[in-house]
Amino acid sequence: MANSFGTVATSCEEYNQYLAKWVLARDAVNLTVKDKGELYLPYPSTQPQPNLAKRNARYLPYINRAIFAGYTKRTVDTLVGSAFKTKPTLEKLPSQLNDLIENITGTGLSIDQLAKATERTTMITGRSGQYTSYPETREGASAAETAGLMPTVSIYNAEDIINWNDDNSLIVLCETYDKSDDEFVQDMGKQYRVLRMREASVDDDGNIIPNTGGATSQIYREDDESTDEVPLIDGFGVRWDKIPFEWVGSANNDNVIDDSLIYAIAVQNIGHYQNSAARRESSAICGQPTLFFTSSHQDQSFNEMNPNGIELGALRGHHLGLTGSAELLQPEPHGSIRQDMLDDENVMIQQGAKLITDSANETAEAVKMQAASETANLSSLTHNTSSATENSLKNCARYKGVDGSMIEYNVSQEFFDSSIDPQTILAMVQLYDRGLIGAEEVQNPLLKANLIARTAQEIADEVDIKGLGE
Numbered sequence: 001m002a003n004s005f006g007t008v009a010t011s012c013e014e015y016n017q018y019l020a021k022w023v024l025a026r027d028a029v030n031l032t033v034k035d036k037g038e039l040y041l042p043y044p045s046t047q048p049q050p051n052l053a054k055r056n057a058r059y060l061p062y063i064n065r066a067i068f069a070g071y072t073k074r075t076v077d078t079l080v081g082s083a084f085k086t087k088p089t090l091e092k093l094p095s096q097l098n099d100l101i102e103n104i105t106g107t108g109l110s111i112d113q114l115a116k117a118t119e120r121t122t123m124i125t126g127r128s129g130q131y132t133s134y135p136e137t138r139e140g141a142s143a144a145e146t147a148g149l150m151p152t153v154s155i156y157n158a159e160d161i162i163n164w165n166d167d168n169s170l171i172v173l174c175e176t177y178d179k180s181d182d183e184f185v186q187d188m189g190k191q192y193r194v195l196r197m198r199e200a201s202v203d204d205d206g207n208i209i210p211n212t213g214g215a216t217s218q219i220y221r222e223d224d225e226s227t228d229e230v231p232l233i234d235g236f237g238v239r240w241d242k243i244p245f246e247w248v249g250s251a252n253n254d255n256v257i258d259d260s261l262i263y264a265i266a267v268q269n270i271g272h273y274q275n276s277a278a279r280r281e282s283s284a285i286c287g288q289p290t291l292f293f294t295s296s297h298q299d300q301s302f303n304e305m306n307p308n309g310i311e312l313g314a315l316r317g318h319h320l321g322l323t324g325s326a327e328l329l330q331p332e333p334h335g336s337i338r339q340d341m342l343d344d345e346n347v348m349i350q351q352g353a354k355l356i357t358d359s360a361n362e363t364a365e366a367v368k369m370q371a372a373s374e375t376a377n378l379s380s381l382t383h384n385t386s387s388a389t390e391n392s393l394k395n396c397a398r399y400k401g402v403d404g405s406m407i408e409y410n411v412s413q414e415f416f417d418s419s420i421d422p423q424t425i426l427a428m429v430q431l432y433d434r435g436l437i438g439a440e441e442v443q444n445p446l447l448k449a450n451l452i453a454r455t456a457q458e459i460a461d462e463v464d465i466k467g468l469g470e
Helices: 011-029 034-039 054-066 072-082 095-100 109-123 263-286 299-305 333-353 362-368 370-401 422-433 439-448 456-462
Strands: 089-091 128-132 151-155 160-165 170-178 190-198 214-221 245-249 288-296 326-327 408-410
Touching: 011 072, 011 160, 011 263, 034 245, 072 109, 095 370, 109 128, 109 151, 109 245, 109 299, 109 370, 128 170, 151 370, 245 362, 245 370, 245 456, 263 333, 326 333, 333 439, 370 408, 370 422
Parallel strands: none
Antiparallel strands: 089 408, 128 151, 128 245, 160 170, 170 190, 190 214, 288 326
């Protein structure tokens, strides 16, 4: 088939509007901001510098002194870690899919790792996707022919989903592949996977022709011909009536782009980086003391009196003549830039970067209040991650020709440790002693707060619960 690589690489308008924000947020999280040079840290002068050597002589020390503190990355690590500190639950997975538990991507990622990676990239950009695929088979392939084959689920970052239709009848995914024929050399090229929903064909009488229409897949490669458009066939030998692609968003799981949860922190983080460059250059140029002196000596007599010149430091003495004098000049710290950096840090704290401060010195209630807004956003994102991963597992079941409708996958919504003060524990024990609450109503809050390790049933199996309050 003829190659139309140039047009398939066209990205849609909405993608183009958000791409710069996605790149900025991901650079902040990946700690690649300094690698981008003047994109995030402009040259510190408005005066033209036609001489490249002089420009570099000014800019390279300027950027090398600047500090990019990884506040955005630490925020993402903390929030994702809080969502996955408890192992997600997976229930009613058909036994035919057990191999997917530890390798659902075909590259070694487990189901939980797939969900965690999905949560992370969606938090950064506000959207991502999961695509379920299956080794290509012929229509009507027997169970024996497909017995050893397993579906896989791939994660696509927002930057890799370049085009789509409102009705999801077209989704274009940007991928890479190895062009090299040498097993020891990688030569990565770009390809585009085009997923389409085709309408079924009808005969002259208006009847739908079997095995026509449905979801298809086609690959376009740079400097190569495109592959044939092939139908996607499930494990029941039926063409897919939807594209097995799951949208994941920070707010909703649809193809409308949601906002990044950490973009505002990333912008502030870069502002902090720019202020650090200005402050550290100021310190380097003006921060060290400068000696000014006058002398009544003429040049010859001055050199005779001070054969080693003027040196600073202890155990040094200099003869400046009868009317000579010397003093050190040192500027005061640049207060405005320093205050700007402190303001940046405070804004990042308010936006969710809790690790900037020492929360060990805060009360548990203060930490909870500080995290309230981000917890609401994190809750939506985590629910969406659970839903998309569950749907991808159901897509895997369909590819294997088994019923996956009962599969349940859930990432915990208990993001932060519950705190129970000693007074509350004492009150619960007193209520139990009076017979107003049961043993499990005492044990479960303690278990949830990680104050005990055993479940209520494990405790019941070891001790006589009924005799505890007697």
